[in-house]
Amino acid sequence: MIFELRQVTALDVAGAELLARLFADIEARGTPIALVGVAEPHVAQLVAADPSGRVAARIAATEIDVLRLLNPGRVTRPIERLIAGVRRFQQSAGRRRLLVERLAKAQDPHTLFVSCADSRVVPTLLTSTDPGELLQVRNLGNIVPPSGGAAMPAEGAAVEYALTRLHITEIVVCGHSGCGAMTALLARDPAVGMPSVAEWLRPAAALLARLPDDATPGDAAMANVVLQLEHLRTYPIVRERLVAGQLRLHGWYYDIGAGALSAWDDVAEQFVPLVSPIRSSASAHRC
Ligand SMILES: [Zn+2]
Structure with missing residues (x-):
């Protein structure tokens, strides 16, 4: 029961x-x-x-x-x-009847959300969004290969589709703490027996030149988010929409242990809390 x-x-x-x-x-x-x-x-x-x-x-x-x-x-x-x-x-389908009827007709997502395939990173949970709101791209290391590169075009296809056919006005690239891809990158792990992984992480290798020797996987994950925002700007459709003021790019970092999200601040050139810290439910309950 x-x-x-x-x-x-x-x-x-x-x-x-x-x-x-x-x-x-x-x-x-x-x-x-x-x-x-x-x-x-x-x-x-x-x-x-x-x-x-x-x-x-x-x-x-x-x-x-x-x-x-x-x-x-x-x-x-x-x-x-x-x-x-x-x-x-x-x-529980009955509780979603209205939403299902709407979704059956079409999708109208407002945000392209690029995140790691890590099972602990669940974009709809992090953002309390409903089906139909996020167009999602998930892969090892939340990577968007630069436009025209040799990498497989899946991510680029999603970017182009999102901006050309859907009404996407926001793109979020979200890295996270404890990212296996970033750990492997920092360790210069040759990914023996995983040739696809080795090939996939190649566009992120430029990160190593940006990081100090004592960088942590968390540092790498944050720097990786910034690098992927740069990659996004190599897509002509992204540049076009940015110039027209029809698109905004966002870099986020999810600290799994703290359950906290921070966002890249272009002016301050650092990650800052996305929302103000909230009191725990226990302390809120006592007040
Ligand atoms: Zn990851």
């Missing part, structure tokens, strides 16, 4: 104890449970309400956690996890 707690905005001690007892009763009858969408302060309250730790162990952070909790002792194959996700997606 799945308990969806995303809509719970307040929980007092009595409520937490009541929920803890309810969960224990259900499990005592042999029904495994998973708690999803539990806000951080509520986690602490539920844990405090059940010192045995049983409730805490039922809190799921991911869909894989949900499957593990509902099927204890059974290994879930990746394809089963995907199919379970499809089932959840279809079960």
Whole structure:
């Protein structure tokens, strides 16, 4: 049984104890449970309400956690996890009816979002955007090869299509912390056994000349974002739209651990916070 707690905005001690007892009763009858969408302060309250730790162990952070909790002792194959996700997606289709009807007719994205293929970087999650808003290009190292280069034209094709056929007015290039591509680049990893990777990362090799010897992967990821913005400007259609004031380029950096995004400031020549830091939900709750 799945308990969806995303809509719970307040929980007092009595409520937490009541929920803890309810969960224990259900499990005592042999029904495994998973708690999803539990806000951080509520986690602490539920844990405090059940010192045995049983409730805490039922809190799921991911869909894989949900499957593990509902099927204890059974290994879930990746394809089963995907199919379970499809089932959840279809079960929630009713909530998206209006959006689906609109999307079925056409797409009208406003932004081309270039990001790394890294599984932790999810553009729609980072920007709270809905289907139909972002045209996405994802690859190792969020690279856009320069126009006319020998590299495969997939990224250039997306840029040209975005600006010629769609109403794209913004292009975001988003790098991130802990990027494997940047780590490999800094280490001058020859990518043995991965000739396509070696070829793919070649346009980013110019970065090495811009970085100090003690540069971190984070430094490289930020410098890489700036380099890819330069690559974007080599496309005639990009230059044309920039001159006409119909396009803006943005360089972002996502710090995964901090959950924070910063943006390249052309004038200050550094990355600055994209939005003001917010208080944690726990401290906001107390006020
Ligand atoms: Zn990456």
